[in-house]
Amino acid sequence: MKILVCISKTPDTTAKIAFIEGNTKFDENGVQWIINPYDEWYALVKAIELKEKDSNVAIHLVTVGGADTEPIIRKALALGGDEAIRINNITTDSFVVAQEIAAIAKEGGYDLIFTGKETIDYNSASVGSMLCALLDQNFISAAVKLDINGNAITVTREIEGGEETCTTTLPAIVSCQKGMAEQRIPNMRGIMAARTKPLKVIEATITNATTSIKQFDLPPAKSGVKLVDPSNMDELVRLLKEEAKVI
Amino acid sequence: MVLIYIDQADQEIKKATYEAISYGAALAKQLGTSAEALLLGTVHDDLTSLGKYGVTKVHQVNNATLNHFDARMNSTVIAAAAKSLGATVVIFAHNINGKAIAPAVAVKLSAGIVTGACALPKTDAGFVVTKTVFSGKAFASIQIDTPIKVISINQNSFGITSNDGVAEITNLAIEVPSSTISITSVDKIQGEVPLTEATLVVSGGRGLKGPENWGILLDLAKALGASTACSRPVSDSDWRPHHEHVGQTGLQIAPNLYIAIGISGAIQHLAGVNRSKTIVVINKDPEAPFFKAADYGVVGDAFEVVPALTAAILKSKGGA
Structure with a gap:
């Protein structure tokens, strides 16, 4: 059983969001980089849990990015990936990322491809769905639970107002979110082992971006909070009715 | 033509669809073209009433297999329908199903895509869509450089607009691939609004x-x-x-x-x-x-x- 886990580098959840060069570029100054939480806590850790149950599972990691993504790939290897591939392509276009990963996936012949539900920087939630079209494989999104039974998987996914459970056969692509697995921290043995695990770098082959970011903007600042006396909730109700007009 | 995907669950049209149609209709007006909607499967709702939100036609691929959601099957059928109808923009709600299929449809149509849009595109020079990024902490204006475009819109970002239009319903013959996903159970919290x-x-x-x-x-x-x-x-x-x-x-x-x-x-x-x-x-x-x-x-x-x-x-x- 071969599992490919797609890893993306994102700013830490507490990073200050600011832009430079006339609001055309994200200001990376002082930013701490992490593995996209959905990729790490749910996709990667789920793959590790599957490997702990079945030692025949091999976990390969793939990321599309520059050399500055290597620290987060080493962390992913320390958590429990077996080997990693970095495709040296710096892009903000999901279609470019998906095509690069699809090429790796075709070559590797994976039974399962895991992605996070979305990245917390560009929030595109696109790569898994694009892989579905590029590889013509089944795609189950927003998964909260997954069990493997021979060549079949049973997956529970989020739907509006509840959950839906379905079965399908491998190979398949699954995007993972909260519920799939529990967050872990790498141990010292993992960190030592990660240093010598294979990390292969492949040069970019895809250049046909379909979109380009023209500008970033920050949301307009709130005009300031209007404080209401805690003993006067009638006034809050009046404001919500007459001023905000939301109730 | 702007084509809007009608998302359904249990043969009922989801509320997010009405907003997607309102958005698609406003975009069609801006582009000087028509807005039409696409339904996979069958629903209990009155489809002619979707005209209220601004579509002139509702194309229906009337095949009960499509009443259960399968990202691969749905995206294949939607892309084929968009091609046969000559859609230049395809609109989805950025809800769970929209997120699962809109990017796949974009790939099949060789279209650029912006997911999570929060405003109408600027179309005076190029085609630039604003979306939320960094989980709502900022906005990005993204240009789509392909002839065909796909957009999914964030829920509650545009609103629902309605008038007194009536839509015409047409049957669309599209080959439906067999589904290899079977749904074994659905667990919904009763009586709660998602x-x-x-x-x-x-x-x-x-x-x-x-x-x-x-x-x-x-x-x-x-x-x-x-x-x-x-x-x-x-x-x-x-x-x-x-x-x-x-x-x-x-x-x-x-x-x-x-x-x-x-x-x-x-x-x-x-x-x-x-x-x-x-x-x-x-x-x-x-x-x-x-x-x-x-x-x-x-x-x-x-x-x-x-x-x-x-x-x-x-x-x-x-x-x-």
């Missing part, structure tokens, strides 16, 4: 001290007819179910009213709710960062303020 569709939301944090204290929040939600949500520490501690967690790693919502009770307002929580139209914060700590993001604030003990607010709402409803 959080992403809710217009009023009451949310609680660690300031409520324990799950046994949620009664005051539930009473307020009931008085308002609101859905309930919670912060990450609350769902991590299993005080409330995971599906109520809003924030950067939970649901991102944009209701008309978000009332935060005993939530300090960490940046990760704000990312999930800062698109709400009006934010009310109730917290006993006047230094809570959430007050900076709030429209209305009450500095006080939730255990006194919340029941008083519930009573005030019931009183105002009784008097109306």
Whole structure:
């Protein structure tokens, strides 16, 4: 059983969001980089849990990015990936990322491809769905639970107002979110082992971006909070009715 | 032509579809073309009434296999339909199903895509779509460089507009591939509005001290007819179910009213709710960062303020 886990580098959840060069570029100054939480806590850790149950599972990691993504790939290897591939392509276009990963996936012949539900920087939630079209494989999104039974998987996914459970056969692509697995921290043995695990770098082959970011903007600042006396909730109700007009 | 995908569950059209149609119709008007909708499978709703939201035609691929969702099957059929109808823009709601299929449809149509759009595209020079990025902490204006475009729009970002139009229904013959996904069970929370569709939301944090204290929040939600949500520490501690967690790693919502009770307002929580139209914060700590993001604030003990607010709402409803 071969599992490919797609890893993306994102700013830490507490990073200050600011832009430079006339609001055309994200200001990376002082930013701490992490593995996209959905990729790490749910996709990667789920793959590790599957490997702990079945030692025949091999976990390969793939990321599309520059050399500055290597620290987060080493962390992913320390958590429990077996080997990693970095495709040296710096892009903000999901279609470019998906095509690069699809090429790796075709070559590797994976039974399962895991992605996070979305990245917390560009929030595109696109790569898994694009892989579905590029590889013509089944795609189950927003998964909260997954069990493997021979060549079949049973997956529970989020739907509006509840959950839906379905079965399908491998190979398949699954995007993972909260519920799939529990967050872990790498141990010292993992960190030592990660240093010598294979990390292969492949040069970019895809250049046909379909979109380009023209500008970033920050949301307009709130005009300031209007404080209401805690003993006067009638006034809050009046404001919500007459001023905000939301109730 | 602008083609809008009709998302359905249990043969009922989802509310997010009406907003997607309103958005698609406004875009079609801006581009000087027509807006038409696409339904896979069958629904109980009256399809001609979708004309109200601005579509002239509803194309239906009338095949019951399509009543259950399968991302590969649905995206294949939608792309084939868009090709045969000559659509130049395809619109989806950025909900669970939209996220699962819109990017696949874009690949099949060799189209550039922007997911999570929050405004109509600027089309005077090129085709530039604004979307939320960094989990709601910023916006990006993204140019699509392909002849065919795909857009999915964030829920509650455009609104629903309606008039008195009537849509014509046409049958569309598209080959439907067999599905290799079988759905074995569906578990829906009965009687609750899904959080992403809710217009009023009451949310609680660690300031409520324990799950046994949620009664005051539930009473307020009931008085308002609101859905309930919670912060990450609350769902991590299993005080409330995971599906109520809003924030950067939970649901991102944009209701008309978000009332935060005993939530300090960490940046990760704000990312999930800062698109709400009006934010009310109730917290006993006047230094809570959430007050900076709030429209209305009450500095006080939730255990006194919340029941008083519930009573005030019931009183105002009784008097109306």
